[in-house]
Amino acid sequence: MHKKYKNKNITMAHGSGGKASSDLIKDIFVNTFDNDYLSTMEDQARFNIPAGQIALTTDSYVVNPIFFKGGDIGKLAVTGTVNDLAMSGAKPLYLTCGLILEEGLPIETLDKIIQSMQKTAEEAGVKIVCGDTKVVEKGSADQIFINTAGVGVIDKGVEIHSYQAKIGDKIIVNGFIGDHGATIMQSRAELGISADIESDCQVLNHLVGKMLSVSNNIHSMRDATRGGVVTVLNEIAQDSKVCICIAENSVPVRVPTRGVCEILGLDPLYLANEGTLVCVIQSEDAEAVLAIMRQTKAGKDACIIGEVVEGPEGVVSLNTLFGGTKIIDKLVGDQLPRIC
Amino acid sequence: MCLGIPAQIKEIIDVDNQVAMVNLSGVSRAVNIACVLSDVCQAHDLINQWVLVHVGFALSVVDEEEAHKTLKILDEIGELSATVEEMNQGEK
Amino acid sequence: MKYVDEFRNPEQAKKILKEIEILCTQIELAEDRPIQIMEVCGGHTHSIFRYGLNQLLPKKLDFVHGPGCPVCVLPRSVIDNCILIAQHDDVIFTTFGDAMRVPGSDKSLLDLKAEGADIRMVYSPLDALTIAKKNPKKRVVFFGLGFETTMPSTALSVMQAKKEGINNFYLFCNHITIIPTIKAVLDSPGMRIDGFLGPGHVSLIIGTQPYRFIADDYHKPLVAAGFEPLDILQSVWMILKQLKNGEAKIENQYARLVDDAGNTSALNPIAEVFELRDFFEWRGLGSINHSGVKINEKYGAFDAEVAFNLKEVTITDPDVCQCGEVLKGILKPWQCKVFGKECTPETPLGALMVSTEGACSAQYSYGQNIDLINKK
Incomplete structure (x- = not known):
């Protein structure tokens, strides 16, 4: 300067x-x-x-x-x-x-x-x-x-749309979720908490390039910014008129991010991300895409968190850690810290 | 109601105002410890103890022995059920 | 996470669930209806939904979501008073995130914040005190709500303010007490609760002795319960065992934190700062005698009701609202006359539609679809 x-x-x-x-x-x-x-x-x-x-x-x-x-x-x-x-x-x-x-x-x-x-x-x-x-x-x-x-x-032939999710498709995320939201939350002085977390803020275009190099069957893809992973899944479920089911124990959440959530009563699935994508892919291609994602920095912790299943249209359900099932809907407003 | 979460007391940061630093999964926060102090429990006795934290106050010290007792009962409920199942299978 | 993850082990749950199922078949009720267990506390309601416990338990067992969500039961008049206070130019209004969305007669605190009022969410009342110290020219008001669990924190914050001579800090006290509330539920005609999950975090303040009357006078079992899923399942199992044996006892599942005698170091500041109100108006339940506390004369200088000259305004619930019947387990949410019609999560009339975890709100949002998914 x-x-x-x-x-x-x-x-x-x-x-x-x-x-x-x-x-x-x-x-x-x-x-x-x-x-x-x-x-x-x-x-x-x-x-x-x-x-x-x-x-x-x-x-x-x-x-x-x-x-x-x-x-x-x-x-x-x-x-x-x-x-x-x-x-x-x-x-x-x-x-x-x-x-x-x-x-x-x-x-x-x-x-x-x-x-x-x-x-x-x-x-x-x-x-x-x-x-x-x-x-x-x-x-x-x-x-x-x-x-x-x-x-x-x-490029010609690449067709990724939120209305293309089909029964049997796998849901992939590229890494740990909620870090950005938790970082912003803990940097707010009035909440008085401090944790060793940093935002996942990163560019994803090279990662997507790699994914496209091994599969023509990515049906839908969104980055899970405001409203978090749940919001994106709901958008895809609604646009594609399908039911998506994810398993809570396969959703990757870092320990301190979970700590922030436990203290403030937040759900990491709703926390904002700035370098996290949700990809809906034909199941046959899922392993190949995961393998190539894991070779990159932005995708080294990629994993499958769920799949598109038969069920009520436009609904996202979660198999909880505990074996129960619940519907996870979009939030009415922002997630606020709570005491009860 | 009342979101409360167990965290570990790491350091007493203000004896006069009864403030300690607690840690939970790498997250730190200053909490008031007035409710867990008594004639038999002074501030320095609390270091490394686990406390239940609610809205920035430690409200109770976790009793490790009781926690183990509860877990043991939970185990036994399971065992009982497993025995019944074995018996049923035996009958078949 | 220590003292958390051990109590979330799904494998363990399967075994207890099996036991619960067996117990349910062994309990005979006088009427043909499910066994109804009320979880008094909103925290339990939250855990039940978060882990999908209601989906795991046998059909013969019903949770009735009790009045223990201090946010849901806040009457509109209290929110209206918050808005009156927060509208002052020299006021910084602070509260927990929970209170932000509760509708008043005209608007919520979140709406008022959008209009430019200085309303801040804090994690602790002590944080409000810090804001008061940093802003000596402003009046900083903390909107205190919650049951006995939260009372020591606000009481100690007021005592701290007095000790440090912070004279621009005020508490708008809307704390409520659990015992008269449970009693009101027990006394209501047509009450059909078979047993209670006792509020664990309230109990670690007041102990389990104050619940005695529930067993002695009303012959209902109560188990003070923790909030992790295994805590809840174990407590349900304990209640069912009592029901099977025809017993009504007060038991303590949460002994790792709850002492039967309560916590004196937490009760003392409550007694120091607060006194009982003659009555407190609840959304959904109406007025309950001695169910709320206010700041006593000794700490009157910190009382926002005095400082802002607030009047007791009572705005009763609409006649059509049947929250009371739902709270008492007499009606299911969908049997209420206004459910899903005049009363929806966007425009709640009654307490149970206010919070997303409220019985009616959850039923409205998820009811049909969850049944579809589970049929699969």
Whole structure:
């Protein structure tokens, strides 16, 4: 970062479109994102797209706190959008970056976040090719909000849809669930708990590429962000008009994440993830896909947690640790810590 | 009601205000120990003891002996059932 | 997890379940109906649903979900008072996550938070005290609710506030007591409960002596029970054994934490700070004498009711609401006149539809489908 920004904060001038704005864009964004598309400084990025179906997505990031164990809002803004593209089987190519900054945000903090975005974009193999910055008065936003849109290409023959789950299909997750939600929960000062957990925040496109290299029979796939694994399973069960049954004892949950859940009365199946995918796959292909997933960092703890079964349409059931059965529905609202 | 969970007392962090640090599966939290102190149990006696924690307060010390007794009874309920089953199978 | 996982062993459960099944066939009731066991405590209701225990137990055995969910039974008038307090600009309103979604006459605390009120979820009343210390210019109100289990924590927090001279901390006290509540259930006409699962965590404060009258005067068994699935199954087994032998005793399954005499170190602060109210209004059960506590005069400076000049407002449940009958085991949720019609989880009329673990809410969300799955 240029030393002229040391100990300086974002002011309304940085969003005015004048010199302060253009300096900030050049010094922080163009410098860091460093690619030919962005450095032309046109009003739009221009690029050619390889043959195939185009996938387009957008998401906004408002996480609090903006830095957490295992990630930060910048990393999240790239992984979230890249993963949304990857879940269709698309190869993510280009991202946009829209920023809403609160007056008073230290420029050093902004720089850290932008660096983190670039690092994550490199990991994913995508380029951040255009952007926008607005500054709002103190109190009108919480430090920094980021929106990213992403574009990718789906190869011919790849057809992954939430309505394709079929009886007999296996349900795979790529690793331990709930770590992101538990991390955010424990970083909230008023709850006063501390645990050795970090967010699972990571890009999944390379993992998905590997999975597609060994199977044409991935029927449905979603990343289990807000609302957790249960919410995704319910969406798939409803869209595919099938019944999904998972076994509680096969769902991987880290010990400290379980500890946070026991103390606060939460269910890890509903906790948010930022690098966890749920894949519905034809059973014959399940072992091959698991094997290749386990060779990757993002998938080394992959496992089967359940299957699509005969039963009432649109319903997800859980065989509890204890041998009982219960229906696990979407939550009405957020999961709140409880005492009873 | 009343979500309560056993955790282990690791350290007394404030004797005057009766605060200890407990640990559960790698999760730490400061809890008040006033309800588990008495003439016969001083703060330092609690180190490494397991307590039931509810809304940031230790409410009771886990009695290890009683816990084992309960588990033993649970075992015996099982045995009884197994014996009955054996007898039934014998009859067949 | 120590003292947790040992009590969640599914293999062990199979054996107890078999024993329970045998016992059920040996118990003869005067009427042709299932054996009804009331779990007084919402924590037990939660465990029963979480582990699917109701699906594992024989059809001849029914759990009746009791009044021990302090969130479900909060009357609308209390939530309305919370909203009156939290609307003050100089107030930081703190409470447990559980209370956030309970509907008042007009809105919930979560709704008010969305409108900009400073409402914070805390894990402990001590955290509210910390917030008060950090914000000396604000009045910090803690909304205390729950049975005897939670009382020592709020009492000690108020005592701590007094000790440290924190004069911007207030308690809005809505604690309730278990014994008059069980008595109200026992006294209600048409009551059909055969035995009680006693609330384990309340018992570790008050002991098991206060339950004596249930055995002596009403001739019903009660077993103070832990919350892990094996605790619950063992306690059910203990109740059934009593029923089979025609006994009515107070037993303690949760001896690893519950002392029959209770916990004096926890009872003392309760006595120091609180006194009984003449009556407390419950959602679903109506008014029950001496079933609530308030802050006594000695600690009056910390009483939010005084500081905010709150009036006793009573908003009775709608006439059509039959929660009381469901709570007492007389009606099944779906037999209530408004079940699934005027009363749904999104727009609850009665207590049992409020919390997701409430008997009616669970029945509404899962009832039909769980039967379909189990038929398979």
